[in-house]
Amino acid sequence: PREALALVINQKQVILHVQPEQLAAVREQGARGRKELPEVGYLEVVGDAxxxxxGCILETExxxxxxxLDSQLAALQAALTESVARSGEEEGDAG
Structure with a gap:
């Protein structure tokens, strides 16, 4: 979640949705993260069944x-697939 908060660093209000079982740990981590990211105005951490x-969803204005994690892995897979496709096109153009 700390890396996710960096995406919304200049927002006045951020609501962080996490799995209810992770709520206590994320709130504790969020308290430490607030010291590292003072630019985030108001941070609320809520459980989302x-x-x-x-799972982690950030809600801002x-x-x-x-x-x-699943979304990040899907984005990584899409980027790798695109990179491989481009590489194949470049090899085809060179030959």
Whole structure:
């Protein structure tokens, strides 16, 4: 969640949704993170039963960011697939 908070560093209000079982640990971590990220105005950490293990959603005035591990892995896979496709195109152009 600390890395996710860096995405919304200049927001006045941030609501961090996590799995209820992770709530206490994330609140403790969030308290430490507030010292490292004083730019975030108000941070509320709430339990959200809709989230799977590792789930994390940031809600701000400008929108919602899904910072769940599954979402990050899907984005990484998409980026790698695109990179491989580009590499194949470049090899085809060179030949």
């Amino acid at each position: 809709r989230l799977d293990q590792g 400008i929108g919602i960011i899904d910072a769940s």
